[in-house]
Amino acid sequence: MTFKQLAEQKKLLEDRLRRYGVEGEESFYLLASEYLLRFGSDITNPPERIIERGRKAFDRISHDEDLLAFIASIISSDPTGENLPVWYQHFLGRRFREGSGKFFTPRPVACAMSALIPCIDDAVIMDPTCGGGTFLIEASKRWKHLQCRLVANDIEASLVDLAQVVLNLATPGNHQKSFLSSNIYDPESQFKAWYGRVDYILANPPFSLQIETIDTDSSLFNLGYRNSDALFLDVCFNLLRPDGRLICLLPHSIVANTEYQRLRLAVEESWNLLGIVGLPEGVFHLTASTTTRADIVILEKKRAKHSSKRTKSVFAYAPSVGIPLNSRMIGQETNYLSQIVDDPGLKKVLGLG
Numbered sequence: 197m198t199f200k201q202l203a204e205q206k207k208l209l210e211d212r213l214r215r216y217g218v219e220g221e222e223s224f225y226l227l228a229s230e231y232l233l234r235f236g237s238d239i240t241n242p243p244e245r246i247i248e249r250g251r252k253a254f255d256r257i258s259h260d261e262d263l264l265a266f267i268a269s270i271i272s273s274d275p276t277g278e279n280l281p282v283w284y285q286h287f288l289g290r291r292f293r294e295g296s297g298k299f300f301t302p303r304p305v306a307c308a309m310s311a312l313i314p315c316i317d318d319a320v321i322m323d324p325t326c327g328g329g330t331f332l333i334e335a336s337k338r339w340k341h342l343q344c345r346l347v348a349n350d351i352e353a354s355l356v357d358l359a360q361v362v363l364n365l366a367t368p369g370n371h372q373k374s375f376l377s378s379n380i381y382d383p384e385s386q387f388k389a390w391y392g393r394v395d396y397i398l399a400n401p402p403f404s405l406q407i408e409t410i411d412t413d414s415s416l417f418n419l420g421y422r423n424s425d426a427l428f429l430d431v432c433f434n435l436l437r438p439d440g441r442l443i444c445l446l447p448h449s450i451v452a453n454t455e456y457q458r459l460r461l462a463v464e465e466s467w468n469l470l471g472i473v474g475l476p477e478g479v480f481h482l483t484a485s486t487t488t489r490a491d492i493v494i495l496e497k498k499r500a501k502h503s504s505k506r507t508k509s510v511f512a513y514a515p516s517v518g519i520p521l522n523s524r525m526i527g528q529e530t531n532y533l534s535q536i537v538d539d540p541g542l543k544k545v546l547g548l549g
């Protein structure tokens with residue numbers, strides 16, 4: 197389906213649901229539960245909460261056969277739920293975007309980042325701020341027949357629900373899934389239960405939110421850093437096992453600005469820096485109204501502080517990532533990022549076989 201067709205569908209469905217007083221989050225749950233009923237018959241533990249909330253909205257429109265047929269036609273062309281995050285963003289609009297660091301990573305960027313972790317059997321792969329689950333879906337595509345556990349957490353329960361539907365539809369049964377909804381800076385026991393057990397983290401944390409208190413070990417907080425993106429590094433340190441790997445988007449300022457020099461020195465005491473891939477301005481142009489520049493940072497948790505096992509790192513800059521970077525660019529763009537992650541030299545340094 198083209199972008200224009202999807203935009204027309206969004207407007208039409210929103211108008212027709214509104215006639216029955218079904219709006220916002222309710223509309224999302226209606227659609228999510230219809231996806232599950234249509235394509236989720238082989239899911240072992242169907243998420244009851246989503247179906248129940250969807251049913252309530254469904255009861256209000258159940259007599260309108262035209263509308264039901266329209267919803268069925270929207271869903272039938274999308275068996276893996278690829279468009280559901282777009283619907284989520286549409287229905288939850290302002291609440292989703294404003295001031296909470298919530299936006300989705302463009303799929304080509306998530307795909308490239310997932311290519312930076314070695315596929316090992318039985319891996320635990322986590323996204324602690326999972327949004328719609330894009331990173332875990334991309335990881336699952338790489339793991340194919342190998343076993344793995346995909347762990348999705350987000351502070352926003354409706355996003356965890358979105359991730360739960362999409363991951364259940366888009367990933368095979370041999371990839372086990374766990375879903376949590378915890379604040380990563382004030383973690384609940386279900387979140388802490390993953391400390392030291394995670395092999396790989398793929399993530400795009402909330403950028404530039406002020407964190408006043410943190411209820412988890414954080415040497416960076418003790419150094420005086422208070423921003424959500426910087427402190428995210430300590431959250432991941434707690435989650436990973438020794439030698440575990442973090443592939444994460446961070447604001448370019450953390451990688452480059454003088455004010456973060458002490459942070460970078462502290463990070464290199466506890467992590468091996470495996471690489472940094474700079475991204476162009478405008479990467480989030482389609483998914484958020486921000487021009488913040490971001491870099492992909494690749495870190496490996498050291499077995500012991502100050503140990504220096506590795507000497508090699510990769511540094512690269514991708515001038516394009518396969519999506520438009522501003523409103524003047526249209527159509528399929530080149531994707532230097534995918535060429536970078538395919539580079540044999542990079543693969544050798546990152547142990548990607």
Ligand SMILES: C[S@@+](CC[C@H](N)C(=O)[O-])C[C@H]1O[C@@H](n2cnc3c(N)ncnc32)[C@H](O)[C@@H]1O
Pocket residue numbers: 296297298299300301323324325326327328329330331349350351352355378379380381399400401402403
């Ligand atoms: C930039 S979005 C990235 C979403 C998703 N990982 C992706 O890449 O598409 C950041 C996510 O962090 C979540 N978040 C913000 N603050 C959080 C917190 N304190 N604990 C857990 N998740 C949080 C937001 O709800 C949002 O989904």
